[in-house]
Amino acid sequence: MVFLMSGVRHAFTVDVEDWYHGIPGRGESDVYLPRLERGLEVLLQLLDRRSVKATFFWLGELVARHPDWLLRIASSGHEIGCHGWSHEFIYKMSPQRFREETLRARDAIGNVIGRAVEGYRAPYFSITKNSWWALEILSELGFTYDSSIMPIRNWRYGLPAFGQHPQAVETKSGRLWEIPISVRRCLGFKVPVSGGAYFRLYPYAFTRANIRAHEGVLGPAVFYLHPWELDPEQPRVGFSWKEWCTHYVNLSSTQPKLERLLGDFAFGTLREMIASRTAV
Numbered sequence: 001m002v003f004l005m006s007g008v009r010h011a012f013t014v015d016v017e018d019w020y021h022g023i024p025g026r027g028e029s030d031v032y033l034p035r036l037e038r039g040l041e042v043l044l045q046l047l048d049r050r051s052v053k054a055t056f057f058w059l060g061e062l063v064a065r066h067p068d069w070l071l072r073i074a075s076s077g078h079e080i081g082c083h084g085w086s087h088e089f090i091y092k093m094s095p096q097r098f099r100e101e102t103l104r105a106r107d108a109i110g111n112v113i114g115r116a117v118e119g120y121r122a123p124y125f126s127i128t129k130n131s132w133w134a135l136e137i138l139s140e141l142g143f144t145y146d147s148s149i150m151p152i153r154n155w156r157y158g159l160p161a162f163g164q165h166p167q168a169v170e171t172k173s174g175r176l177w178e179i180p181i182s183v184r185r186c187l188g189f190k191v192p193v194s195g196g197a198y199f200r201l202y203p204y205a206f207t208r209a210n211i212r213a214h215e216g217v218l219g220p221a222v223f224y225l226h227p228w229e230l231d232p233e234q235p236r237v238g239f240s241w242k243e244w245c246t247h248y249v250n251l252s253s254t255q256p257k258l259e260r261l262l263g264d265f266a267f268g269t270l271r272e273m274i275a276s277r278t279a280v
C-alpha cells in the first residue's frame with residue numbers, strides 16, 4: 001500500500017449521539033433532556049467555515065427524533081455512517097442482538113438519506129477480541145468499512161494486536177476495510193493521537209505534534225469528536241469518577257482547540273481517505 005504523503009488529508013469523524021448516550025445507567029429523570037442540536041450547530045458552522053466535509057456516524061435511536069438534521073447534514077455533502085442503535089457495548093451483546101440492532105439502524109438512516117450506508121463506528125470503540133465476530137456481520141449487512149478498533153489497551157476498549165495501519169479484513173461474508181483509530185508511538189508507548197476526551201485532555205500542541213508525527217510515519221490520521229463535546233452547558237450528573245472525567249473534562253476547551261485544528265490540518269471524509277489509499 002502506498003500513502004499519499006503530500007497534501008495529507010486526514011479523516012474527520014463525528015459520532016452523533018446526545019450528551020447522555022455515553023453516561024452509564026442513565027435514568028428517566030427530567031435532567032436527561034435532548035440537546036443534540038446545540039453542539040451539532042456549532043460543529044457544522046466550524047466545519048463549514050473551513051469547507052470541511054466529514055463522516056457523521058449516526059446513532060439509529062436518534063434518527064426518528066432528528067430526521068431533519070440527518071437530511072441537512074447528508075445534503076451538505078458530508079458522509080453518513082452508522083453508530084449502532086442503542087449505544088451499548090458490542091462485546092456485551094449477543095451476535096443476534098448486534099445483527100438486529102445494526103440492521104435496524106442501517107435501514108432507519110438509509111431511508112432518510114435515500115442511499116446505502118457504507119461505514120460503521122461502534123459505540124465506545126467496542127470491537128475487541130471478544131466481539132471480533134461483529135466484522136463478519138457488518139460485511140453481511142453490506143457495510144464496506146468499519147472504524148471501531150482502538151489499537152491500544154484501555155479500561156473500556158482496545159485491541160492492541162490489530163496494529164496501527166488500515167487493513168482489509170477477510171470475513172466469511174466478504175471483505176471489510178478496518179480503519180483503526182489513530183495511535184502513535186511516543187516515548188516507547190502507544191498513545192491515541194487525538195479525538196474525544198484525548199483532544200480535551202491534551203494540550204493542543206500535543207495533539208498537533210501527534211498528528212504531524214502520524215502523517216510522517218503512518219499517513220492520514222482518523223480524528224473523532226461528539227457534538228456534545230461542543231456543548232459545555234450540558235447538565236452535570238453523577239456517576240463513576242473515571243467515566244465522569246472522560247465525559248466532562250475540559251468541555252469549554254473543545255471549540256477553541258477545534259478552531260486551531262481545522263486551521264492547521266486538511267480534513268475530509270473517511271470514505272475519501274480509504275479511496276486515496278486503495279487507488280494508488
Ligand SMILES: [Zn+2]
Pocket residue numbers: 015017022083087122123124
Ligand atoms: Zn458513541
